[in-house]
Amino acid sequence: MLDDKIKGQLAAYLEMLRQPIELLASLDGSEQAREMRGLLREIAALSDKVSLRDDGDASRRPSFTVGVPGQEARISFAGIPMGHEFTSLVLALLQVGGHPPKVDAGVIEEIRAVPGRFHFETFVSLSCHNCPEVVQALNLMAVVNPGISHQMVDGGLFQDEVAARQIMGVPTVLLNGEHFGQGRMTLEEIIGRIDRSALQREAERISAREPFDVLIVGGGPAGAAAAIYAARKGVRTGVVSERFGGQLLDTLAIENFISVKATDGARLAAGLEQHVREYDVDVIDLQRAEALLPHADGELAEVRLASGATLRSKTVILATGARWREMNVPGEKEYRGHGVAYCPHCDGPLFKGKRVAVIGGGNSGVEAAIDLAGIVGQVTLLEFESSLRADAVLQKKLFSLPNVRVITEALSTEVIGDGEKVSALLYTDRPSGEARRIELEGIFVQIGLLPNSEWLKGTIALSPHGEIEVDARGGTSLPGVFAAGDVTTVPYKQIIIAMGEGTKASLSAFDHLIRSSVS
Incomplete structure (x- = not known):
């Protein structure tokens, strides 16, 4: 899976390992499991300090842990951490292997002092540019504090679980099985949320x-x-x-x-x-x-x-x-993160094959519709004015896409859902005043700042x-x-x-x- 250039760079990084590490894979008969086995074998071949076993018994498959031989691993990846998450994997290998993280010593002490036991799970999409920061922060915490463990979960691979848990925005973090947070979170934010005394000490400083x-x-x-x-x-x-x-x-x-x-x-x-x-x-x-x-x-x-x-x-x-402007219509706040989204690059992959709407006909809205068209089943772009405001080159691309339709002079009026997720969008056709309904699963709001x-x-x-x-x-x-x-x-x-x-x-x-x- 790795080209020669990446292998060379990774081999150089693995020379920094100070102690042996073990990769333990839990596999099944899927194509993704075959790819994961191949990736892990390539990594293990790059350093004599990295060993690989494939007899893991984790419930999420395919997945693998990164740990020290003879000790319980506290970092795991359910899915193949490529794309934006490849850096998360490299850092996990280095940090578990004893290479010191580039984090202030005071922050390390704050992590080490957190009392209790915490198991985090972060649902990501591999195209999300905010997800790696959360994954890397929680992995670091798991390295430093024995009471903390963390698993990255590729939402695109475990779609049934994503649907069952009603996860419609990434990154979504669970703590001990319960919802902890959604969206970009930094290391310091996470520490403050699980150890309130850390916030008070920081305020005093x-x-x-x-x-x-x-x-x-x-x-x-x-x-x-x-x-x-x-x-x-x-x-x-x-x-x-x-x-x-x-x-x-x-x-x-x-x-x-x-x-x-x-x-x-x-x-x-x-x-x-x-x-x-x-x-x-x-x-x-x-x-x-x-x-x-x-x-x-x-x-x-x-x-x-x-x-x-x-x-x-x-x-x-x-x-x-x-910040992003909201529609300010009934249902928007209730279904934020459950079908209402503001970042098509982050959350688009969670709507693969589904029907979505993009609100806004400026550059941001049209760019979002173009990006989403390559992922979702159908995109409907709604614009309040009588024509789109995006650059001509973007409009030309938009209208060339077969799974995109554009509705102008549309006033969004309500987000409809079933109590758990979005199911429809209501809008008013401004020329006629007629109320109309679009059945869909996602709404991406792109209407300015x-x-x-x-x-x-x-x-x-x-x-x-x-x-x-x-x-x-x-x-x-x-x-x-x-x-x-x-x-x-x-x-x-x-x-x-x-x-x-x-x-x-x-x-x-x-x-x-x-x-x-x-x-």
């Missing part, structure tokens, strides 16, 4: 920080650019974000970032974080801002976090970005659409507070524009610091 000269709220392209420019000025700089990378982490192909022919969101986000951390920037991740207390006379501004922590700074740059500014209402001037009002220099209605990126009134929500706006806001904040110190 955050609040103890000295005041910043420039504090950026948000870790997307705008926030990253602002942090780099502030740090290069030699001022004390901090970044606090709910998840570093922001919307980039939910973006697959990026082909309009000037000078970079093609990349993807996860890769660009990783590059941004790496660049920021090359400077003296205090990055505080996995923290959601809850309130802004503006400067009083001669005092510092404060940003209060949902964890209970408080950060202080001479200037603040707000770069909290935006909402600014992440609710926490600022009543504190700072916002537009009627909830965007932070900014001037030509990124200044807001509050002295010493600046804003940048998709959360602001600046038109055209693009990565490259957000970076430029973050740079401008950072330079304006530095100028404010200079002028304030002189006065």
Whole structure:
């Protein structure tokens, strides 16, 4: 299954093993089991520290564990971890084999200190770009803490189980057989959810920080650019974000970032974080801002976090970005993750051969419909206006697909389900006013963005659409507070524009610091 180049790279990685590891396969007569056996044999042949047995008795087949000989394995893969999950497999091999993970020592101690027994199962699709982070985090926890075990489950391979458990979004994580969470989760988030005392300790550490000269709220392209420019000025700089990378982490192909022919969101986000951390920037991740207390006379501004922590700074740059807009119709919230989805790349494979709708006729909606058409049985795209708004080249591709139909002048009115999953979508034909129904199993919402500014209402001037009002220099209605990126009134929500706006806001904040110190 592995080409010579990949084998060479993997062999080099396996030289880092410090102790023997054992692969134990539980197989059946399926084609997937044959492929799994072949993959495991190839891996075992690359290192004398890797052994293979195929007499496992696991209930999920085909599957295999990664463990130390003579010890109970705590990491397993139900399915063949290729695609995005191949890195998860490589890291599991290295970490079980004693190679130290690239994780802060304090985080390792937090994992080791978690009391109790926890068995996690993560249902993934191999095309999901958010799933590996969750799989890798839980695998690491299983390596460090003997009371924790984890299994990755390929939802595309175990479709009967996915249907029985009503799993319609990935990654979906079960803990001791019960639903634990869905969507992207970081290592620190998971630790905090199973050990509440860890959250309190982290909040105390955050609040103890000295005041910043420039504090950026948000870790997307705008926030990253602002942090780099502030740090290069030699001022004390901090970044606090709910998840570093922001919307980039939910973006697959990026082909309009000037000078970079093609990349993807996860890769660009990783590059941004790496660049920021090359400077003296205090990055505080996995923290959601809850309130802004503006400067009083001669005092510092404060940003209060949902964890209970408080950060202080001479200037603040707000770069909290935006999120997917919802339809706001009955049934949408009830069936989110049970047929209503927002990421076609992540969740599309779970709807293989089924009927789905895409809401929205802009570039995002048409791209989603094109992608889904290669996976699902039937795609119906609904657009509120009388014509699609996507680029002509995308529309041409869309209309060439045999399993796609387009309905314009359609107002979505209700998501219908059977109590467990989506079964239909109701919409109104705007010209006639007639109510109509589409029988389907999935709905992908692609109708634009909402600014992440609710926490600022009543504190700072916002537009009627909830965007932070900014001037030509990124200044807001509050002295010493600046804003940048998709959360602001600046038109055209693009990565490259957000970076430029973050740079401008950072330079304006530095100028404010200079002028304030002189006065």
